[in-house]
Amino acid sequence: MRKQLQQQMARLKTAGALYVDARWYPFEETNELLMWNGNLKEATASRESGVGVRALYQGAWGFSAASDTSNLAAVFDKALDNARVAAERVTFPVRLAEKDAIKASFQSPNQIDPFDVPLADKVSFLATMDEKLNQPGVFQRICELTFIRKQIVFIDSEGSEIEKTIVEVFPSLQVMGRDAQGVTHPRKFSPPRQGDTRGWETLDDELFSANAERIVREMNEVLAADDCPQDVRSVILLPGIMYLQTHETIGHPLELDRILGYELAYAGGSFVRLSDFGTLRYGSDKLTVRADATIPNSPGSFGYDDDGIPAQDNLLIDQGLLVGAITGRQMVEEANARARKPIFDGSSGANRATAFYRVPIERMTNINVDPGQDGTLDDIVSNTERGIILDGDRSWSIGSNREQFHFATEIGWLVEDGQVTEVVKNSTYQGETIPFYHALSAVGDSSTWEVLYVPNCGKGQPNQVMQLGHGIPVCRFDHVRIGE
């Protein structure tokens, strides 16, 4: 197959293509299980395979994909035909940033492949967790397991040949209860990634049992609690909400295709302009953020992106200053050309497609906030005069250019004079992105840092669901409006 792909590429090059690449998926498997109030409501398994081909011709892309690989020549011809047609209409000719040709392989770390685990063991895990969640106050309990296993062979006309095998495990537990007013309150647990592994072995019974008890207890505390006050306070965001704050107001606005306007028709734009790189103070000097695709245990680490660029650890925000973006080969060239100066020095390796039949676009890798110097969670609480600790995403609303936001959280704990006083329900907070990050006044040390995953980030038309991660410490922001 590899030989055939290379032969087809050579043929298209002779026919005038400037660049060609192919992603051949020998297989991609998913397995999803959902237990709802003790009933196994969903147990699905799917498997697909195929090849996707991109051809660059006179500044325009053409793409073609097929699950039937018996006539590869037709798939390649279609990609070139599409590029030829597009080339007649192209307004900004595509150029690709330089890269080195690589022959390499990547295997995501796991000890036990979840696809080798019998279905009965998976159902038994869900049933055990469901039993733990089946407590007074809980009227809905949802236990989910999603497994992904895929192999991707990337070959391009510049001499790269990369093979990736990726296995992912995404578990989650959720309970819901109703308060005296009939309002539903959820509480979730998706485990932080620990150790250097991503396989079935991450489903640790003790960890899940302890957290199942915790979310039931905390949900019942919320049901009995008073409303979050309408106030202006310091908010102490635990990783369970700070990951989403980071995702929505740092990750998405720093995708370079979005900055260039390519996502406007769907999920909105970005307030960031090309002239902001190297000049915009995104936040206080306590804010350092990186796109790190090299941490072992996260779905945002995949070895090589779909341009064939190796995983990198790049600064996005350096002590408050905006210095980097989430980029692929095409967009860095377009951004540099539009800015009429070199802003980006090559691709950051973040171009990914959700399947063989979709084109790669800029996607987050692991968008991580560096741990800080402000101690443990207890240290931060004891240094907070009037605050609220928040955790768990419940709902969110983001400005169309990510310039402002409103989040509701699952739980809040009021802080008065350095002490946690009471749990409150219906907690919310809101702000404007840049002033909010300028009000970042404390960042927890590595004891507070957790790697959390996002299994379902959506972007692109047609929509592409992507998996990624966020390494996040506890963060405190001052003068934030809450309870509105």
Ligand SMILES: [Zn+2]
């Ligand atoms: Zn997203």
